[in-house]
Amino acid sequence: MKRFSACLAGWLLLLAILSGCGFKDIDRRFFVMAIGIDKSHAEEKAYRVSLKLAVPFAKIQPGETNTYRLVSDDASSIAEAVRHIKSKVDKELDFTQSKMIVVGKDVSDELLREDLLDWFLRRRDIQSASYMAVGDPSAEAVLNVKTNSERFPGDSLFLSFDQDGTESSFIATEHLFDFHRRVREKGIDPYLPVIRTIDDGAFLIDQVAVFDEERMKAVLSADETRIFNELVERNQNFDVETKTDKVQFALNVHRFRYDYKIQASPPAIHLKGRIVAQAEESTEAFYTRPWSYYEQLAERQTETRYARLLQKLQRLNVDPVGFGLRYRATRYGGAKEWKAWQALYPKVTFHPKVSIDIKSSGGIK
Template identity: 80%
Template sequence: MKNGAKVLLGLWMLSIAALPGCGFKDIDRRFFVMAIGIDGSGIEDKPFRVSLKLAIPFPKIQPGQTNAYRLVSDDASTITEAVRHIKSKVDKELDFSQSKMIVVGKAISGKILEKDMLDWFLRRRDIQSCSYMALGDPSAEAVLNVKTSSERFPGDSLFLSFDRDGTESSYIATESLFDFHRRVREKGIDPYLPLIRTIDDSAFLIDQVAVFDKERMKAILTSEETRIFNELVARIQSFDIETKTEQVQFALSVHRFRYAYDIRDAPPAINLKGRIVAQAEESTEAFYTRPWTYYEQLAERQAETRYARLLQKLQRLNVDPVGFGLRYRATRYGKEKDWKAWQALYPKVAFHPKVSIDIKSSGGIK
């Protein structure tokens, strides 16, 4: 009996020894893909140029020293083919688990709305759905090739710009992969992407946003329009309001902002009511020379004008990134019938923004 048990134990140990090892590869045998860029190649049978920003592992992270990277590009008919061919250009396995940035070249902005391209990012289990998306000008490859001296690792400057762990700017619009996909597919709300422009090899600028319908890019908003866009779409809580008249010019720093709206069918109108709590940050005259209500009313009128102008511009472009159409569908029960009614109603809608501003402090000492 004992001899039989020993024989079985020996056979079991031999079978374990014959099993192959696990497929996990050590960190020094992997390239971490930090960002993905998609451009047009200009080649008919290979329309896509895919660029991967690969981080080179270091034992210790130091700003400006451990942000070494390798940018590898390839032209192919599909993104899948390009990635597989890039593997033949590197000596380590590609790991997409750390990738948090997807940049699409401005020249092929309409391609990102196509199902095949977007599905590649959504189907891969190792690409995060919370990855940030943006347009690159002049190209995605040029944006990924920017190397800032403050980066702790490759792509860190882009991550900090969009996730608001670093800079908090009212000019930077943030869009993630899952939300962009929702906007592309959902009726009543349209997609948008921030625009990254390269200044030189060590700096970039993010202060504009591109708006889309379901088929193509319709326009790129100015930096001032982008700031107002963020207030309405992202509902940011920290921004500035500049007011200028012939008598006085002043700026308010906003600490709290909220708004609500209702949609009227007859006559077609959207009544938007907003409330802002702010503090005076800069002024050409002391705030104690007049009642504060005077400055509040000036700022309110100009804020209402700015909101109305942007909403009217989006209406002329026939895009709806705010999601008025989605609200209209959600509050009615006709399904497809209500969607067709909204498509006829939106071009005729009159916008009536009403803003209430409460100045809590003059920002100075009397």
């Protein structure tokens, strides 16, 4: 009898726990599709948090502008802002579908101190594979862009970064897990793509912001961003533009790979790359000269572009390619080797060598 009473009490306790587990049906939830963080202009408030919420409809047509709701709040922390936003909506906030984190330029430096990253990394319902970007002029402005092609809230941003939609050589992609790794790891510096609003119905992603250990150092131009994607993200979808006084042509790249070696004395980095391409546009027919002529022109200008970008990153004292990480990984001095690399990197000379093989002229003679 005592055993039966104890068993009954256990089942009643279990039922009490399950009845209060907090489960809510899908029609009682707001799915947070994107999160924006800006610096607050209110007194004693550190952040302005914006959440892009999906509004459920039975049928969504392309171009619908009322399929989302943007809710913002000012608070001293992200957790406090989210709790206060809950008082502004009539459904539970669900972060399991959040795939986009946009940080305003005025608060981006705090990412490096992990003040902002801490909240995202501690929550179990925030995906570590979420995309990250810098919003210009603000994260709230970027999330409030209404594009006519969106099928659901945030769809245009997701398609821009995951390459299921557009594939652009100007768009850099960065994830939460990789950004956190770059913030903590010595020898490889973080970067984030920059999303700029053009008007009420469009945005532009053709720049990248590079960081050192303390702050954002610079925003690269569109042309520099394209080269950055080739070296850092090893992008395979890009064009090689070549222009001289006599001819101008463009090559569409089919395959691209490169490797490099670090030389300690004298300090140098020898980068060797190989590109297989097809002629896409030219001011003269490719049959007037040997193809080797065009290959050599493209090789020299590509090597110059790589050297200029690497030298600029060196002057900024940032290393998003990860040369320092390779240096540490191939030596066994620990902290001593890291200090040696910090003294070595500003003195390094870059020697890029690119081999271009044109497989087709892209037309019929």
